[in-house]
Amino acid sequence: xxxxxxxxxxxxxxxxxxxxxxxxxxxxxxxxxxxxxxxxxxxxxxxxxxxxxxxxxxxxxxxxxxxxxxxxxxxxxxxxxxxxxxxxx
Amino acid sequence: xxxxxxxxxxxxxxxxxxxxxxxxxxxxxxxxxxxxxxxxxxxxxxxxxxxxxxxxxxxxxxxxxxxxxxxxxxxxxxxxxxxxxxxxxxxxxxxxxxxxxxxxxxxxxxxxxxxxxxxxxxxxxxxxxxxxxxxxxxxxxxxxxxxxxxxxxxxxxxxxxxxxxxxxxxxxxxxxxxxxxxxxxxxxxxxxxxxxxxxxxxxx
Numbered sequence: 001x002x003x004x005x006x007x008x009x010x011x012x013x014x015x016x017x018x019x020x021x022x023x024x025x026x027x028x029x030x031x032x033x034x035x036x037x038x039x040x041x042x043x044x045x046x047x048x049x050x051x052x053x054x055x056x057x058x059x060x061x062x063x064x065x066x067x068x069x070x071x072x073x074x075x076x077x078x079x080x081x082x083x084x085x086x087x088x089x
Numbered sequence: 090x091x092x093x094x095x096x097x098x099x100x101x102x103x104x105x106x107x108x109x110x111x112x113x114x115x116x117x118x119x120x121x122x123x124x125x126x127x128x129x130x131x132x133x134x135x136x137x138x139x140x141x142x143x144x145x146x147x148x149x150x151x152x153x154x155x156x157x158x159x160x161x162x163x164x165x166x167x168x169x170x171x172x173x174x175x176x177x178x179x180x181x182x183x184x185x186x187x188x189x190x191x192x193x194x195x196x197x198x199x200x201x202x203x204x205x206x207x208x209x210x211x212x213x214x215x216x217x218x219x220x221x222x223x224x225x226x227x228x229x230x231x232x233x234x235x236x237x238x239x240x241x242x243x244x245x246x247x248x249x250x251x252x253x254x255x256x257x258x259x260x261x262x263x264x265x266x267x268x269x270x271x272x273x274x275x276x277x278x279x280x281x282x283x284x285x286x287x288x289x290x291x292x293x
Binding site for chain 1: 112116120142145207224268
């Protein structure tokens with residue numbers, strides 16, 4: 001990491017979310033990639049932030065459905081008990 | 090397990106005319122994500138069920154006010170967020186009316202302090218039961234206003250625009266809070282995996 005590039009670290013942080021979400025323009029992406037090739041701390045922050053978001057998504061699937069008894073009580077509370085047949089497949 | 094029906098399948102017109110069968114379909118389409126949000130937000134099943142029931146009761150009452158500018162699901166999330174906040178503040182002697190801290194709106198003070206390079210650890214280690222627990226714990230530790238943004242965007246996978254709409258925030262506000270939440274989780278996971286890496290080195 002050199003002094004001249006280190007001043008960019010802060011500005012990189014502001015674009016980090018968009019970058020890991022793939023929503024950053026090509027030019028800014030190139031700037032980030034150029035910077036992290038030279039700044040190891042920033043490369044680690046970018047890599048581990050992306051990994052953090054990936055882990056959140058991965059641990060979130062498959063998504064659980066509603067427990068049957070919770071559905072039963074919900075339908076009764078909403079006066080929809082007549083419609084309490086199993087959900088259509 | 091109930092599959093989520095796409096929004097196009099639900100007729101707003103039928104809902105507004107009080108069609109019970111259509112409302113039942115709406116409930117089946119969207120109750121699971123609303124329940125999951127409550128669980129993540131409040132951390133227990135009883136409160137999550139209260140939020141779920143109150144959300145749909147409120148939706149039933151206010152259907153005529155729903156203009157269809159946002160998606161039905163975003164609208165339901167908005168109600169669920171408000172219901173969750175009410176549960177969170179229940180019993181709290183001091184209710185913080187303005188929960189927006191000035192530091193939420195800027196990223197000036199953000200400065201990562203953990204530089205452990207754990208991104209290359211194998212998937213099965215990152216997604217071990219213990220790893221998932223560390224992640225859940227880190228999410229629970231996020232301050233309320235960051236957690237809500239994070240849950241809607243990264244757990245419920247809403248767009249930035251829909252997250253902003255559901256929370257009544259601007260999109261730039263959502264982006265700042267999302268970044269703060271993600272960086273905070275990254276710091277905590279870095280500490281956790283840093284310890285794991287050190288342990289492995291010690292054992293070698």
